[in-house]
Amino acid sequence: DTEVTQTPKHLVMGMTNKKSLKCEQHMGHRAMYWYKQKAKKPPELMFVYSYEKLSINESVPSRFSPECPNSSLLNLHLHALQPEDSALYLCASSQTRDRGSSGYTFGSGTRLTVV
């Protein structure tokens, strides 16, 4: 299995809703990432997990809460989002740097619209 699977593909939520984005990989990668991408912009790093521990939080607002329940799963819990949080949310995985440099494998993303 050489894929990163993200669900759902599309999500519309109200500003008072609580929802979760899910990401799964079975490549044995021990580094997993959340990126946010606005239209016609590059992906921006949000969080990095390394060996199931949060290693980088790029000063992301607390209304975004990541979770890594095990080495294959990564969640992003959403609560009280704002319309400006509407974007494509991308999950990715890779080998950790101590195991050598490698490319990232990205999921297809979740298109999030906050109304």
Place this chain on the structure above:
Amino acid sequence: SQQGEEDPQALSIQEGENATMNCSYKTSINNLQWYRQNSGRGLVHLILIRSNEREKHSGRLRVTLDTSKKSSSLLITASRAADTASYFCATGSLKAAGNKLTFGGGTRVLVKP
């Protein structure tokens, strides 16, 4: 914050022509990677070049890296309509904690049949 800046921002070519795009970055890097993205979906890893390498090939792709100028180029030879996409360079920093990949602004490539 963006590490790399890409040039040009957009490129329109005829099928069969070559497409060249450039990437500049600011800090010391461990490696530089190129990705393709179709229609705002997931990114696909194309090629990785390490800081001690100068050139790398993969099929119709050729990547160069000049660490003294902090720049890289991606050449797509004999382009096809299916190469229409956005192309991003991304740098893995030596100084960043953990694994961190920072993307440049991207080049939108249109290959006309």
